[in-house]
Amino acid sequence: MFHNLTIMPRKLWSQIKTRGFQKSVHELRDALVRHTFYIFQLDNSCFVEPGPRSKPPSVEILEGDSALQRLRALRPADRSLPVDFYRDHLNDLYRNCFVAVYDGQLAGALWVYDQTQPGHFIRMRPGDAEIRNVYCLAEFRGKGIAKILISVACTGCRKDGVEHIFAVIHSKNEASKRAFIAVGFKRVAVMKRRAFFGRKFTPEYAQPNPTAIGDPTPSPSSSLKGPKER
Numbered sequence: 726m727f728h729n730l731t732i733m734p735r736k737l738w739s740q741i742k743t744r745g746f747q748k749s750v751h752e753l754r755d756a757l758v759r760h761t762f763y764i765f766q767l768d769n770s771c772f773v774e775p776g777p778r779s780k781p782p783s784v785e786i787l788e789g790d791s792a793l794q795r796l797r798a799l800r801p802a803d804r805s806l807p808v809d810f811y812r813d814h815l816n817d818l819y820r821n822c823f824v825a826v827y828d829g830q831l832a833g834a835l836w837v838y839d840q841t842q843p844g845h846f847i848r849m850r851p852g853d854a855e856i857r858n859v860y861c862l863a864e865f866r867g868k869g870i871a872k873i874l875i876s877v878a879c880t881g882c883r884k885d886g887v888e889h890i891f892a893v894i895h896s897k898n899e900a901s902k903r904a905f906i907a908v909g910f911k912r913v914a915v916m917k918r919r920a921f922f923g924r925k926f927t928p929e930y931a932q933p934n935p936t937a938i939g940d941p942t943p944s945p946s947s948s949l950k951g952p953k954e955r
């Protein structure tokens with residue numbers, strides 16, 4: 726909570742510089758309204774590894790430094806794309822960046838975070854990661870780009886030893902839900918709260934003593950009760 730309060734003004738200022746004043750105020754207003762969000766977690770037993778046929782031939786997926794370099798070369802300098810393409814301008818300590826290029830054009834991106842950059846929704850620990858800011862530009866949607874970006878990001882995280890991979894999705898975002906489900910994510914909690922403020926979700930494995938709360942065999946519905954901490 727205190728961490729959020731100290732980074733909020735910095736983030737807000739970066740946001741205004743990147744998005745412009747009007748858009749930032751609009752987004753802030755929206756963030757103050759309660760919405761329903763789903764916490765999704767990768768079920769490792771259902772993970773669909775990206776295979777040679779999962780990617781359309783004209784799509785190139787880049788990660789890490791090469792992704793960032795390509796993103797910087799392809800995105801407009803006037804910051805006219807959605808903010809998801811400019812996370813590196815927002816004082817974010819992201820763990821990794823993944824970029825999709827379609828026929829030489831910038832098509833999509835996503836960013837992976839770990840516990841060193843706490844998000845608004847999940848209380849992460851070492852070994853956890855969250856995929857955020859998945860974005861596919863409108864003209865490239867429906868081609869499987871989000872799915873391939875997410876599955877390549879998950880493969881990268883798993884290779885790096887990440888054990889738990891999460892995503893937070895607005896309940897009404899059908900395309901995003903379907904993209905994550907197709908890769909092997911499952912819903913583990915429902916949260917009704919404001920985007921920037923509210924108690925965070927603590928994964929079951931991170932809770933001090935699950936049996937102490939009287940449920941030795943946690944069912945999906947127990948985790949659907951939502952956040953435990955902060």
Ligand SMILES: CC(C)(COP(=O)(O)OP(=O)(O)OC[C@H]1O[C@@H](n2cnc3c(N)ncnc32)[C@H](O)[C@@H]1OP(=O)(O)O)[C@@H](O)C(=O)NCCC(=O)NCCS
Nearest residue numbers: 859860861866867868869870871872899900901903904907
């Ligand atoms: C969500 C988003 C990233 C999906 O990108 P995409 O590249 O078009 O997605 P894909 O082509 O990989 O398709 C993913 C799934 O969503 C489905 N889908 C695509 N567009 C859809 C739509 N408008 N409504 C419902 N489902 C849709 C696809 O059929 C596919 O499901 P399937 O595998 O069960 O067939 C894209 O719509 C987007 O950038 N939206 C704005 C930003 C956003 O909401 N980001 C998510 C933040 S969590």
